[in-house]
Every structure is written in structure tokens, then in C-alpha cells.
Amino acid sequence: xxxxxxxxxxxxxxxxxxxxxxxxxxxxxxxxxxxxxxxxxxxxxxxxxxxxxxxxxxxxxxxxxxxxxxxxxxxxxxxxxxxxxxxxxxxxxxxxxxxxxxxxxxxxxxxxxxxxxxxxxxxxxxxxxxxxxxxxxxxxxxxxxxxxxxxxxxxxxxxxxxxxxxxxxxxxxxxxxxxxxxxxxxxxxxxxxxxxxxxxxxxxxxxxxxxxxxxxxxxxxxxxxxxxxxxxxxxxxxxxxxxx
Amino acid sequence: xxxxxxxxxxxxxxxxxxxxxxxxxxxxxxxxxxxxxxxxxxxxxxxxxxxxxxxxxxxxxxxxxxxxxxxxxxxxxxxxxxxxxxxxxxxxxxxxxxxxxxxxxxxxxxxxxxxxxxxxxxxxxxxxxxxxxxxxxxxxxxxxxxxxxxxxxxxxxxxxxxxxxxxxxxxxxxxxxxxxxxxxxxxxxxxxxxxxxxxxxxxxxxxxxxxxxxxxxxxxxxxxxxxxxxxxxxxxxxxxxxxxxxxxxxxxxxxxxxxxxxxxxxxxxxxxxxxxxxxxxxxxxxxxxxxxxxxxxxxxxxxxxxxxxxx
Numbered sequence: 001x002x003x004x005x006x007x008x009x010x011x012x013x014x015x016x017x018x019x020x021x022x023x024x025x026x027x028x029x030x031x032x033x034x035x036x037x038x039x040x041x042x043x044x045x046x047x048x049x050x051x052x053x054x055x056x057x058x059x060x061x062x063x064x065x066x067x068x069x070x071x072x073x074x075x076x077x078x079x080x081x082x083x084x085x086x087x088x089x090x091x092x093x094x095x096x097x098x099x100x101x102x103x104x105x106x107x108x109x110x111x112x113x114x115x116x117x118x119x120x121x122x123x124x125x126x127x128x129x130x131x132x133x134x135x136x137x138x139x140x141x142x143x144x145x146x147x148x149x150x151x152x153x154x155x156x157x158x159x160x161x162x163x164x165x166x167x168x169x170x171x172x173x174x175x176x177x178x179x180x181x182x183x184x185x186x187x188x189x190x191x192x193x194x195x196x197x198x199x200x201x202x203x204x205x206x207x208x209x210x211x212x213x214x215x216x217x218x219x220x221x222x223x224x225x226x227x228x229x230x231x232x233x234x235x236x237x238x239x240x241x242x243x244x
Numbered sequence: 245x246x247x248x249x250x251x252x253x254x255x256x257x258x259x260x261x262x263x264x265x266x267x268x269x270x271x272x273x274x275x276x277x278x279x280x281x282x283x284x285x286x287x288x289x290x291x292x293x294x295x296x297x298x299x300x301x302x303x304x305x306x307x308x309x310x311x312x313x314x315x316x317x318x319x320x321x322x323x324x325x326x327x328x329x330x331x332x333x334x335x336x337x338x339x340x341x342x343x344x345x346x347x348x349x350x351x352x353x354x355x356x357x358x359x360x361x362x363x364x365x366x367x368x369x370x371x372x373x374x375x376x377x378x379x380x381x382x383x384x385x386x387x388x389x390x391x392x393x394x395x396x397x398x399x400x401x402x403x404x405x406x407x408x409x410x411x412x413x414x415x416x417x418x419x420x421x422x423x424x425x426x427x428x429x430x431x432x433x434x435x436x437x438x439x440x441x442x443x444x445x446x447x448x449x450x451x452x453x454x455x456x457x458x459x460x461x462x463x464x465x466x467x468x469x470x471x472x473x474x475x476x477x478x479x480x481x482x483x484x485x486x487x488x489x490x491x492x493x494x495x496x497x498x499x500x501x502x503x504x505x506x507x508x509x510x511x512x513x514x515x516x517x518x519x520x521x522x523x524x525x526x527x528x529x530x531x532x533x534x535x536x537x538x539x540x541x542x543x544x545x546x547x548x549x550x551x552x553x554x555x
Contacts, residue, residue, distance in 0.1 A: 003320055018458070037473070053471075054352075063466050064378065064463050065464045065466045066458050066462070067462045068460055068461030069461070071246075075456070075463075075485075094315035095325075096318050099313075107495060116306050117305065121475075122383070122480070123380055124549075125382035125548040126549075131479070193457040196455055197454070200466070201381075203524070207457040
């Protein structure tokens with residue numbers, strides 16, 4: 001059913017810290033590794049070793065140069081499904097393949113009903129959905145629905161693969177509908193923002209903006225390097241030989 | 245947006261087909277267009293043929309066309325599903341009208357009722373097609389008050405020019421029908437010019453800052469997540485050079501509006517069969533022009549996902 005639930009019991013989602021993300025792509029590869037054997041498997045790759053490698057990924061990390069009056073900095077920006085509260089990708093679906101769960105707010109695709117019309121990918125402003133041309137259906141992030149409720153995994157592993165893989169703890173998982181949850185507190189404390197709020201999709205995921213630069217660090221002025229003099233003798237001869 | 249030929253052809257052909265069906269249903273049912281067998285047969289075959297060809301073409305866009313029947317289920321929320329339901333539902337009165345008007349040679353009574361229902365169904369179906377595009381917030385050029393009227397005006401325009409060509413071809417043309425087709429063509433031209441003017445001045449509140457949540461300052465893409473074009477860029481990152489866009493706008497205006505208008509004026513002045521030849525040329529020329537128009541409708545539309553790629 002592509003009508004949206006009036007409310008969801010929980011709002012599971014991610015909080016991504018743009019201050020600490022180092023752009024290592026570990027979340028990207030962990031996502032691909034888990035999900036190509038998971039709920040939406042396979043994440044098909046087309047021509048993976050050729051000149052036009054293309055494939056389905058649920059999580060992509062962009063890099064931006066972010067320049068303000070304080071100076072420029074590099075910001076690494078992971079982009080994946082935001083599990084919106086009012087996702088048009090669900091309501092435009094003509095077959096009922098796309099749905100938003102009333103229990104936890106996760107947006108999913110039932111592959112067996114998808115006709116591959118691609119309209120949901122047009123309706124998503126964030127580019128979260130990718131079409132699998134090989135299988136002929138649309139695929140998207142499941143918030144690792146097959147991990148977070150998986151009793152076969154140790155309790156600490158019941159988080160999305162991208163969160164488990166992040167070496168700098170830039171990714172956090174939890175209930176953003178509960179104002180007392182650790183993840184909601186983090187958003188509150190760091191001023192987390194929603195992406196493209198003006199479009200009215202009400203994304204669940206939040207991004208933590210980069211912290212202001214600290215002026216407290218000591219400046220270390222290294223002494224200027226001395227000019228290199230051309231040496232004579234044996235060492236000079238070796239230098240000339242090696243320089244050729 | 246990538247201008248997939250299946251969708252460009254689908255929207256153009258069904259628009260013309262539903263426009264023609266609406267005119268034949270509304271005017272034929274009440275006897276304004278005489279119940280001539282060959283005129284009716286060719287007219288209804290053309291209208292339904294364009295609709296069926298368009299609908300079949302649209303399934304070519306699907307990844308799993310064998311499941312297309314599922315698209316009739318979500319009419320409560322989805323304009324695409326509503327389009328599917330409306331298009332199929334319209335066939336019922338259209339076929340009844342065709343039987344009564346063409347094969348039984350009747351008008352008025354139940355034939356007029358079926359004709360009116362077919363016309364109403366045609367209008368509703370074109371509205372649902374327009375709303376598929378008008379409801380998409382990530383594409384600012386489509387999510388505007390110009391999109392839905394454009395689909396209706398262009399369907400009425402191509403349908404009227406086709407109906408006029410048909411009547412002229414069977415030597416049943418009238419000055420009223422010619423005038424109506426000319427008026428519709430001029431209305432289409434004005435609407436397209438107004439739409440382009442609006443789109444060229446569009447100031448979109450969504451930008452790289454709001455897309456990344458990085459407020460203030462400038463956000464410049466320095467590295468993509470992938471080296472090759474992916475689905476997002478192929479489907480939604482289509483770009484058209486400005487000089488090509490300008491040239492194609494002129495081609496659209498010449499083929500879809502100016503040449504048909506001139507040919508229709510010529511048809512006023514000339515006797516049959518020259519008026520018929522001019523009228524048929526106007527219809528063929530306009531349909532070719534509308535294919536270019538629809539191609540541009542996609543090619544000039546910019547999706548917000550391109551902001552992430554610095555495009």
C-alpha cells in the first residue's frame with residue numbers, strides 16, 4: 001500500500017557527522033558487502049572490470065570544498081536514503097511495491113511487485129534509489145532491516161553495516177522519534193540539520209555540520225630550510241650521478 | 245532528465261489520440277460531425293491506434309513489463325496508477341461509442357452519452373498524465389502551474405488539428421473546424437512561450453547548500469563517489485548544451501506551431517482537395533514538432549540530485 005502511515009511508532013534513522021567523516025569509503029564497501037547478500041540482493045555490477053563500470057550502491061560518499069569567510073575545508077558527504085516521513089517515492093509508486101513501515105518508519109521496496117517504472121527515483125530529490133538494470137527493479141537502502149532485528153547477530157552488531165564499519169564513529173543509528181534517545185540528544189547538541197527541508201519530504205536522517213575551527217591549537221613555525229649547496233668530492237659525484 | 249524515446253512518444257501519441265477521441269466523442273455523439281462510416285472508422289482507428297501505440301510504448305520503459313497489471317492497484321496515492329486506470333476505463337465508452345457511431349451510424353441517445361463519457365475519460369486521462377510530472381517536486385521545471393494546462397492544451401491542439409485533417413480529407417471540412425484548429429495551435433504556441441519564459445527566470449530555492457546541509461559559504465563538488473556515469477547521472481543528470489536548446493526551441497516553434505498555423509490559413513483560402521492536403525500536412529508537421537517539444541520537456545528539466553554532482 002503506497003499511502004503513508006499517519007504516524008510511525010518509531011523513526012529509525014541515521015545521524016551522520018560531517019565533522020568527523022574522513023571519506024574513507026568503509027561505509028560504502030561495508031554496505032555493498034552486506035546488502036549484496038541481504039534483503040535487496042544482489043546489488044548488481046555491470047561491466048565491473050571494464051571501462052564503464054556501473055552498479056547499484058545504496059550509499060555514496062561525495063567530497064566537497066566548503067568555503068566560508070573562515071576559510072575553506074574539505075567536507076566528505078555520505079549520501080543514502082533518509083527514510084523520510086513523507087516520502088513521495090512511496091506515494092508515486094503505482095504497484096504498491098514501495099512502502100513505509102508503520103512500526104519503525106523504514107522505507108522499503110517489495111521487489112516482487114516492482115515493475116521498474118523508475119518514477120520513484122524521479123520523485124526522490126536525494127538520489128537514494130538506484131535501478132538494477134539486470135533484474136529490472138528499483139533498489140534502495142533498507143537501513144539494514146536484516147541486521148538490526150537479527151537475533152543471530154550479537155547485540156552490538158545489530159546496527160546497519162555502514163554504522164558498524166565507520167572507523168571514526170561518524171555514523172550513528174537510533175530512534176529519531178524519541179527525543180530522549182542518544183541519537184536525538186546528539187542532534188540537539190550539535191545542531192543537526194535535515195537536507196533540502198524546503199521540499200517538504202521531512203527526512204528522518206540528520207547531518208551534523210562541521211564544528212567551528214578551533215583557534216586554541218598552538219602554531220608550530222618550523223625553521224626555514226637551508227639552501228642545498230652543491231657538494232664536491234665523492235658525495236657530490238654521487239649526487240650528480242643520481243640527479244641525471 | 246533523460247528523454248527516453250518510449251516516454252516522449254508515449255506522451256505525444258496518447259495526447260493526440262485522447263484529443264481526437266474527445267472531439268469525436270463530444271461532436272460526433274451529438275451529430276455535429278456526421279456519422280459517415282469511413283470518416284468514423286478512420287477517425288476512431290486513428291484515435292485508438294495512437295492511444296494503444298502510446299500505451300504499448302510506455303511499457304517499453306518498464307524493467308518488468310510482465311507485471312504492468314499491478315500498476316492499476318495504487319490509484320489512491322499514485323498519479324501513474326490513476327493514469328493506468330483512467331486510460332483503460334476510457335476504452336469502455338470509447339468502444340461503445342465507436343460501435344454506435346461508426347457501425348450503426350447513430351448519433352444522439354446512448355451514442356451521445358457514450359461519446360460524452362469517452363470525451364470526459366480522455367480529458368481525465370490527459371490530466372493524470374500531466375499530474376505525474378506536475379507533482380514531482382525535485383524537478384522545478386515540471387513542478388509548476390504551467391505543466392498540467394500544457395498537457396491539456398497540447399492534447400486539445402494536436403487532437404483538433406488531426407480532426408480537421410480528417411474532416412477535410414473526407415471533404416466534410418468546415419470553416420468552424422478550421423478556425424478551431426488554428427486557434428488551438430496559436431493557444432499552444434502562446435502557452436509554450438510563456439512556459440519557457442517562466443522556466444528561464446526560475447529561481448530555485450534548492451541549491452548545493454541546502455542539498456548538503458552546509459549553510460552559508462560555497463559548496464563545490466571536488467570528487468564524485470564514482471568515476472563512471474551511474475544510474476542517477478544517466479537517468480537524471482542528462483544535460484543539453486544551451487545552443488542546442490535554443491536551436492531546438494526554434495525547431496519546435498516552426499514545426500509544432502508556426503508551420504501548422506500557416507498551412508491552416510492556406511487551407512481556408514484554397515478549395516478541396518488542396519485544403520485537405522494543407523490540413524493533413526499541418527497535422528503531420530505538428531506531431532513531428534510535438535515530439536521535439538516533448539524531447540525538450542525532458543532534456544531541459546533539471547533534477548535536484550544533480551546538485552550533489554556539482555551540475
